[in-house]
Amino acid sequence: MSTAQAARRSPFRASRVITYALLLIVAVFYLLPIYVMAVTAFKSFSEVSHTTPWQLPSMPTVEAFGNAFATLAPSFFNSVLLVVPATLLSALLGSLNGYVLSKWRFRGADLVFTLLLFGMFIPYQSILLPLVLVLQKIELYGGIPGLILTHVVYGIPITTLIFRNYYAAIPTEVIEAARIDGASVLGIYRHIMFPISMPGFVVVLIWQFTSIWNEFLFAVTLTLPDQWPITVALNGLAGSLLAHYEIQMAGALLAALPPLVIYIVLGRYFIRGLLAGALKG
């Protein structure tokens, strides 16, 4: 499309210069915290206490990263131990549910689906007390396994939603044909649906990975200090190293890194998960 056309199409008839200027201002707003985080993380403690937070480090050092990593490494590892199984399990459950709810719709399936979906919007404060009591009773309170169970259960609504919408686009003829050939419900899933589910799995895996990695309320309520995931440990870091902003920022970068890498590599799948949450796939 030519420039003239593009300009004429625009609802504001704004010149491209103004559009660019505004876009740049907005971009600066979004990038400013990242700049601060990166610049500060490479400073030494003595330089951080100066009143020059916006300047580049005069003597860049990775000392803060070393300190942050020394403190956060165990919880980083906890987060990995949490996120990998929780993500895989909830994706598998969501896929099976989505298959049933889109292709084997029973009476009341819509009601069941609505009741499942409500579970993804509730404030978790409303289930937190009984959750703690039950986890204590079954001796899963305080550690990563209990947190895995929690994330798998409360991940059911969103993973089911994404897969249900994904499978709805697959023509029923395919299933009908397999049915005539004598394939079982499970056989159709294993040999037909599962092999073509990869794009759905990518969206769900990325969404769950990011959400669970970033989650804080369950993590801070259900785990004890040596089992803390990274978000809780990062919050603790700020409390124990109050003036050491360089270590806090290095820690924040460390905690943000895995989801950021995924976003940079597979961003469009992430956005699909995001929009699915608004029930507008």
Add this chain to the structure above:
Amino acid sequence: MAVATPATATRERSLRGRSLGSFSWDRLTPFLLIAPSIILIAIFVYAFIGYTAFVSTTTWYGIVPDYTSAGLTQYTDLFGLPRFQADIQNTVQFTVLFLAGCILLGFGAAVLLDQHVRGTIIFQNIFLFPLAIAFVVTGTVWRWMLNPNFGINLLLDQLHLYFLESPWLADTRTALYGVVIAAVWQMSGFCMAMFLAGLRAIPDELREAARVDGASEGRIFVRVILPLMRPITLSAVIILGHISLKIFDLVVVMTFGGPGFATDMPSLYMWVAVFRQNLYGRGAAIAMVLLLMVALLIVPYLIWSLRQETER
């Protein structure tokens, strides 16, 4: 959202009909596949909410469960507490400002990105990346940027924009605005993505037709484009509104409700009441009030979304 057309729906019905009559394990398989999830949600969502509702009608205080009935006194007491009154006021003020910020910035960014300029993808990615990182990370960075002695104020000094300086998180009058800024930074990209998808779905013919009728660009924007954004705005208000009512991480990290109760929220007070003060009955009552607020927003939306889906 992709939905089965009426034709495929009938076919599905006939598909099911084929196995009718003869009992087979295969007919049960779909139920068996979905049963674990239904049972888990029934317990972990609905039974748990029921239990919380029950606890909110007891006097339970202290570590040992005490189910002495308190009727609705937990609720009446709650609304008399200055801290909870502050919470409700904060949550409403926060939600209004947060929604306004996200929608204005998100819509503005979406309109700019819809101008078919070079580098659209780069800008889009810059606006969206905060959504991928944790509220705890956002809080950690913004807590520092909104520290009156170190952060943004020094930058404003250098730019000679003194009138924009503020005590931010250090003052009861401005702390809530600080949290709003951080929250808008994190979530406005979500609005941008929704509005951009909406703007791009508007067929060119619609604009052309309006132009042929002699409408100015400004008029087309107000009369054609804006009305088409209404359903998206509603979705955004509801999704972001319920996130706003539930906001917890950001407040914990940035202010822990302070200074005073200037940024305290029901979500945080519930947590403090139950897990710090052992006020189980009161915490449960706060949780139920919070659930009710979210349900008032979400339930009509859920029903509306699913009805729309079946109509299409």
